[in-house]
Every structure is written in structure tokens, then in C-alpha cells.
Amino acid sequence: MKKILVIHGPNLNLLGQREENVYGDTSLDQINEQLTRQAADLQVELDIFQSNHEGEIVDKIGSVSHSGASGILINPAAYTHTSVAIRDAIAAVKIPAVEVHLSNIYAREEFRHTSLSAPVCHGQISGFGVNSYYLGLTAIVKLIS
Numbered sequence: 001m002k003k004i005l006v007i008h009g010p011n012l013n014l015l016g017q018r019e020e021n022v023y024g025d026t027s028l029d030q031i032n033e034q035l036t037r038q039a040a041d042l043q044v045e046l047d048i049f050q051s052n053h054e055g056e057i058v059d060k061i062g063s064v065s066h067s068g069a070s071g072i073l074i075n076p077a078a079y080t081h082t083s084v085a086i087r088d089a090i091a092a093v094k095i096p097a098v099e100v101h102l103s104n105i106y107a108r109e110e111f112r113h114t115s116l117s118a119p120v121c122h123g124q125i126s127g128f129g130v131n132s133y134y135l136g137l138t139a140i141v142k143l144i145s
Helices: 028-042 054-062 077-081 084-093 131-144
Strands: 002-008 044-050 069-075 097-101 123-126
Touching (some): 002 028, 028 131, 097 131
Parallel strands (some): 002 044, 069 097
16 A cells, blocks of 8 residues: 655644644644545555644654655645755655645745645645645656656
């Protein structure tokens, strides 16, 4: 069975508690539960990881070849706009990645309009709330099939 690495970036552990008008009221645990159910239907396994620390995310991406993952579904959150290190890690592992965002980053503050990681991903899905994750999982599974 193919494996997908799912990475949730900083502050996503606070989903359901923070800025519900921007991010909705669904918790990260609820998103992960639904992703796990969807993965079973798509016949893939998930390795789910969340960190508020850039270096931990870089390390997790870098270890993808040892984990056997065939693709990455990533919400870099605030690091989307600032992390060359995460961008370079995604490029280095040479497996398909899809970037997702709950909010439409292009309809928000101007500093959020630039994604450093999107150019090294196969695609980006943003603005569909929790459905961004579910659409992203479907997309990454299609890419690795």
C-alpha cells in the first residue's frame, strides 16, 4: 500500500480555536480523522505530522525516503511565505507534493500572496476550508498512481 506524508505546519494544532472566521471550526484531529477515512477509501496509508518548528518539518520531509512515502500533502501554514528551507527540502526529496491551505491566501494580506513552496509542488489548493485537504489528498493519490 502506498504511503502519503501529511504535514501540518505551525499553529494548525490550534484549529477550531483560532480565527474561526478565517480557518473554520474544524479541529486538526477532526481533519486527520477524515483524511484517514478518505485514505482508506483511496487505498493509501497516511503518516500524519504536525509541528510548529521549521527544522522539525524540514527533518520530516528529509526522512521521507526512509519512511517509504510516495507523496507529500503539506500545509506549510505561515512558513509558506517565509521558509526557503522547507521549499528546498521539498525540492530535494524528488517526490510529488501538493500544497494546501484552508483560506484563500491570495485574498488575504499581501504578504501571504507569495508561496515559496508552491513552485516546487505539483500544485496548490487553497480557499476551500477543510475541503482543501480532501481535494489535496485526492490530487496526490492521482499523482502517485
